[in-house]
Amino acid sequence: MPKLTIDGTAIEVEAGLTVLQACELAGAEIPRFCYHERLSIASNCRMCLVEMEKSPKPIASCAMPAADGMVIHTDTATVRKARKGVMEFLLINHPLDCPICDQGGECDLQDQAMAYGFDRSRFNENKRAVADKEFGPLIKTVMTRCIHCTRCIRFATEVAGVEELGAIGRGEHMEVVTYVDKMVTSELSGNIIDLCPVGALTSKPYAFAARPWELRETESIDVSDAVGCHIRIDARGREVMRVLPRLCEEINEEWISDKTRFAVDGLRRQRLDRPYLRKEGKLTPVGWPEALAAVGARLTGSAPQRIAAIAGDLADVEAMMALKDLMQALGSPHLDCRQDDAPFDPAARASWLFNTTIAGIEQADACLIIGSNPRWEAPIVNARLRKRFLRGGFKVAALGPKVDLTYGVEWLGASPGTLKDLADGQGFAEVLKAASHPMLILGAGAVARPDGAAVLGLAREIAERCGMVREGWNGFNLLHTAAARVGGLEIGFTPGAGGRDLQRILAAAGAGEMEVVYLLGADEIDMTRLGRAFVVYQGHHGDAGAHRADAILPGAAYTEKDATYVNMEGRPQQTRLAAYPPGEAREDWTIIRALSDAVGRRLPYDNLVQLRRRIHEAYPRLGRLRAIEPAAWQTFGAETAAVTGEPFRSPIENFYMTDPIGRASETMAACTERLLGRRGTGTHG
């Protein structure tokens, strides 16, 4: 471990650190543009110059390995002069357009120019101007502002795994481009906006929308997939302006997917902002008392056996808990949160968790992906798989439709029959057996099918026979796509004794045996199968469920409530209210609480604290925020012979539109059209 002296303080650092990292540890702040902890070192901006004794010139600290006996000075006249010189060169061709630049107020160059900038220009020659590039519907480019730090290029190449960005030309003619005017096609492309230290790459949908000092920042959790990325929601007044990632080493590091970042404009469109009742075949706006009374009358007027509830993909734990309590109070056992019809048993917790954990992927050395396209189903998990792959010694095989996962994959075809071979120890199973930390990822789509229980059973056999489950390591992982699913399973939002599951609820509704079906944000089921049942839709968007509904109770989106979601690892996390719900919409659990009054079975909680206490008493795990409790291994899944020959498919047909928010978003519609080359199919206007 090298010992060095930084600004007169002796410090011992880990071997392999750079001088810049050592300086940070010693508490000295080093300005930088090109250096980024999660990217390779380029060392081309030269802003991080420091003075090293016995070196005739200042050194670029980001690229210099810390070595024993170094004496570093980070704040001497020479260092300041050197940095000022670098800054002057950087500013030679940088336009003075901060007043019309979206980066203004959160710009590294602006901030550092305050410290090291020169107050006038000595450069009288021509300034260069660069044509702007078309990076697609998400990223706006003003390439004259580019200072060639190459962070975006390194991110695309290393983290996102799409070699589409590059620097062409050289010297003054250098430009950052995509290969001949192609768009950036990564699901993580928005992160280059955050990485860009200047205003060259900014958010296109957010262009000229707000200034950073006008925004109210709220730390929250994303619900666009089951990863539960840590995000920061920036709102102005009642409007959510943008979403940015927050640092979280266990989950998303500092990246988020484009859907997380850009779907927020969907929060402004197609919103349900007042209750509706269907009168004479038409949805008519009504007040809360009338709506609650009408729904309450339906609920009390129906036999408990003829009432059912289905929770959708964005439902929070509090709302599901309240709805479950209400259904129990009414005496109905028919409830299901498995909107995709996956055969998960709430008791077999290990069967529906991402047991390895997302950070745990980095310990694995072999991985089998079954019926999943992690690049679309959970881009952050895919980035972690790629990160592990780049370190080497990581063999991946996949069953399912062939897609570019951004790392080397051995494709085993899409037939489930191959699973039996793997369970018998053939083919890739040899690799898994030889690995010290083997893992498998079972897609939600691979079990959401008629023979899903059998597939689950086969996957369990493979996990057991390939040594994936042992003390201290669980390599069995289920990759969920819905933010609500794990939370729903944790609180057992599944059929009670004698209750019907999703398929049988729908069948009963179609046969006229269900009088009331309560949809808690459930939009992804086949609405035509609900027959003549009275459908109550509680949710925030006028999507499929609301179109079918006979009564609409407007709820809050994830940015508008304090709510708990459990991510695919089983990690309970809480969103925070960043903006109030529009119009008369209310937080979801309060609607159910009000409804319980209307049916004369008041739920025993009057505020969120009491409701959460109720949840934590019944399910103590959910009270330990951000903590993971490993699931005990047990036998699950059905008789494996029942697996059919039906090839695996990914449950996601369009990455950008998987939930009502994405389907309402204009940005996501533009992505669908331009990046996937399809017409938008959502309910967007």
Place this chain on the structure above:
Amino acid sequence: MSVDRGFEQPASFAFTPEIRAKADAAIAKFPKGRQASAILALLDLAQRQSGGWLPRAAMEHVAEILGMAPIRVYEVATFYTMFNLRPVGRYHVQLCRTTPCWLRGSEDLATLCKRKLGIEPGGRSADGLFSLVEVECLGACVNAPVVQINDDFYEDLDPARLEAVLDGLAKGERPRAGSQVGRQGSAPQGAASTPSAPGE
């Protein structure tokens, strides 16, 4: 750098079998897994096969052979000025304008080229025979001024001598490369001589 606009790109490109063999020989010089190191050799072969310039299809072909992303090939091709990304004439005239050549009259050569070929630097004559660019030092300062035409250096030029060279090329001849005043290599002009020792 909008280098590849305003002209037609061929739809496809593939190495001829002979050139492919040369390309494979170049790739074989590098260890397995490091075949991308052969990129300069392959781009050069591709440029020669397509008549002195690199169409996009050729870069994509090279990228495919070497297992690289097209953007990586594009980066290399735009970095080196000896790769031409737009069509050039059959004779690509590179006029040196760095100080030694300039002192020895390269401006007169430029004037002659512009008059004779009817094009500005960066242009290509209407018949497709000549293209002209000004370049920095070609490294033959001893025999300045120098002009490189395709692979040959023409040295010790003046407007009349360059005109003769260009005329010869236009007629389909191949004028003798090297010094146009007949000296061998960069040997002293006139009789052989040695510098006198100090004090002699």
